[in-house]
Amino acid sequence: MKALDNELKADKDKGFRADRIVDQIVIFINSYDLIALRDFWTNLDQKMFSKLDAHFTPAIRKLESSVLKFYVINTVSNNKTDKMLEFFSKMSSELQGQPEWKEWFALPYVRNPEESHIFAVYFTRHWQDTLLASLHNLLALTFQSIPPPTLASFEDEAVKMRRLIEEVETLKAKLASLGVQDNAEGRSNVVEQSRTELMDDFYIIGKRETVSATTSVENQSLSLKNIMRNISGGIPTSPILGRKQQLQTSSSRRFVTSSSVDEKRSSSKTRVSSQRSIGADTSPIQKLENKASPKFKDSEQPTDVGDTKIPETDGPYLLLSQEVQEIHNSAITQCKFNNSGSLVASGDVDGVVKVWSTSPAPKVLATFQCKSNVVAIDWLGKHERFFILGTKAGSVYLCDSAEKKVVWELGNQPGSPLKDSRVLYVCCSPSEPQIVCSVAFPVPNGGDPQGKLFLLDVKSRKLERSLSLIGDSSHSVLVGCCTYNHNGQLLVAGATDGVVRIFDIRKGECFDSWLAHEGSVLSLQLSADFTSCFTLGQDGKFCQRNLNQSGHRVWETTLPEPLASGIHGQLFTFDQTGHFVLICGRTEDSINQVNPQGLSPVLSLGMNKGGGGQGAFSTAVDWCSANDCSTCLVGMSDGKIKISTLLQQ
Known part of the structure; x- marks a missing residue:
């Protein structure tokens, strides 16, 4: 020693x-x-x-x-x-x-x-x-x-290999179940009809290639995006994902989600049979589709996500599929991807945290039980397996998703800086093993709680410094959301007084601030180039501010529907380019394009059942992009998590 x-x-x-x-x-x-x-x-x-x-x-x-x-x-x-x-x-x-x-x-x-x-x-x-x-x-x-040293990456490679093996076994099990359920004649009919209809799809693609070859060398082949658009976007003979024949021309062709196929099946049979030249009966394909769809529970299919608006296929995103994950029994408070997008950590008001994967089918890998409401979750730096979670009872946990255990707990122990507090938000540094923890301490006379911002060292579990919050003396200032910049030197925090503050982590000082909203700042995020700050406030306004010009207002817009009161955290999220944003809504979740004048609606991810204050509403969102495909998560107040798979066109 x-x-x-x-x-x-x-x-x-x-x-x-x-x-x-x-x-x-x-x-x-x-x-x-x-x-x-x-x-x-x-x-x-x-x-x-x-x-x-x-x-x-x-x-x-x-x-x-x-x-x-x-x-x-x-x-x-x-x-x-x-x-x-x-x-x-x-x-x-x-x-x-x-x-x-x-x-x-x-x-x-x-x-x-x-x-x-x-x-x-x-x-x-x-x-x-x-x-x-x-x-x-x-x-x-x-x-x-x-x-990193080769030895340091050994465990990560082992986890990746186990995940790939489990994925292969899952696919093998699905293939075996299909083989057992279908008899030889039924399989023969399905394969023959699928082959015929897919040949028609690729005949259309090949025909387009031939025509384009005579006009321009640049358009000799279709990209993956065009192939996916042709297969899943309304080609008359396409059986993939249950897409239906549409009466519109190719310029106005629309798509429907898999959840709406069963509702419109009876009304579309006549229309499909009258316009097809081959393959009059689509029931074998629909049957195969239902069998192949992923299951979240052994006894039920994914539930319907409600009425989804039908956007144009020439938009920036194409909705490939949409399912609902039901692994929580109470309202979702946080759901976040890790840095690679391979794992998701989600927490609820009962203190249950689930770590699960979205591909190839949603599967729970680890479960953690806390003593209180989980109010904050964030993955640690570059790590794929460690994440930090904070609870309403004032405890902070470092969890290992691979080993399925809690590494350490910092809470009401004697000498702990979090003793007798409640956690409001946690945020992990992208470059250092440290976290910022926003907490509230009760006041003995029953007044407004006192807010603190603590900088904690993950390895030693000790308090490095406390960041000063200077607000109106008439009330206490509580930080409900914060985020680091790219190198972890600056911290941008939104508080209940509507002010956004920027801290120098090295010095522990607040060197800039501006009034962003009338009321609390509910959620904030920096732009992809870290030159702008986007905030969503309790006043229902969504705005962009320039960080290089001391909070200069670039634009500000009022959301068309009110947010649910009392929600803080991740209420909007950007894609990897920073040009599109997914915003939580009380009745509807939508993707919008960011432009110099504000927001332009692009795609609706569906109406929330019982919206308008009569049932479930969105409480947390996250967005993970990989190449041309991306996955959006929307946590709901009824414990469900809506998973939407998008293709960027």
Whole structure:
């Protein structure tokens, strides 16, 4: 144990924490330890910077030079002339051939260098803070770019292999069940009719290819999107997903979801039979379709998702399928994909958390039971298996989805910063093993609870710092939603006073804020390029603000329907491009396109049963994109989760 403790104290990598490495460099500079500073930077260069691409080398060398200049400026600022002369005597052989150091050798002989036009900028607080921020960003980028050791990825590869094996076994079981249920003659009829109808589909595709080849070389073949659109978007003979013959022309062809096939089957038989030249009876195909559809429970098919609007097939997204997952018995509070989209963690008001996969068929992989309402869930950094969850009782858990266990719990233990509190929201840093936890502490006299923002270290489970919330003295400020920027240095938080605040995580200070809504900020998210902030407020307004211009309002729109009161969290989510947003609605969930003037409706994901305050409504959403296909999750107040599979056209 002593040997391990000594190694930890002498650890030059500082646990691969960018903030701790920057702090160590500052310590060496303030203690005028040039040798230790050089050794520390050499270790970083050999172990980390050398593994980056070659185009990073100029930036690394420039930062190294700036760190040394910071050292020299610190000696001058504190009248350490002997340390400054020692620096030039030891470093002259290395620096004299570098053009950026040519004028610095005159520094010991310049009187009042802080007033010189050459050196004045280096004495400013702005330059020094910018240097440390740039160094932190470089280190964070380095840790994200360098490949992990092979041994570290062994367990992830094993989990991936087990998932693939389970997927193969599931498909084999489905194929075997189809073979047992169908007799030889029935299978022969289905295969023959499917072959004939699919040949008609690809005859149309081939015919389009032949025609286009005579007009343009660029259109000689159809892409996957066009093939999917032809097969599933209303071709007269297409049996896939139960699509029906439509009377409209190809320019106005519409599609219907699989949930509406059974309702319209009787009215479409006559229309289909009168327009087909072959394959008059579609019942074998429909029967096969029903057998092949995924089951969420052994005794029932996926339930109907309600009346879905029928959008045009020439829109940006095509709805391929829609099912309902029924694994919770109470209202959903959170549902989130992990970073790769392979797993989903969903929680409810009963304290039940389910970890499940959406492909090839929804399957529950792990279940966690908490003592209170689950109010927040977030996956930890780049990890595919660990996630953080917070409860209304004031407990925070680190859970391992692969081992199906709770790694640690931080709650009402003596000395815990969360003792006697209730958790409002948790958010994990994308670059560091740390989380931000928003909590509320009750006031003894029964007044408004006091809000706190805690920065917690995941490894040590200790409080690193508390972020200050400055609001109107007449009431307490509670943070109901927050998110990090891409490198984890900034935190954007929305509070109950309608104000959005931006925090510098390294300093623990709030350096910018603006009034976004009249009432609470219910949900917020940053744009894909991290230059804009989108917020949804209790006043029913959805707006975009420019982060580079101190909350400048780009546009603001009022949602056509009110949100359910008392809901905080993820009420809207963007696709991977950031051009389309899925918004929770009380009666309807819809995808909208973001443009410079506001939102444009694109696709409805269906009416919520009993909408308008008479039943289930949406409480949480998430969106995962992979190539041209993506999956949307909508958690409902009745415990159901609506799964929509989309194809980007």
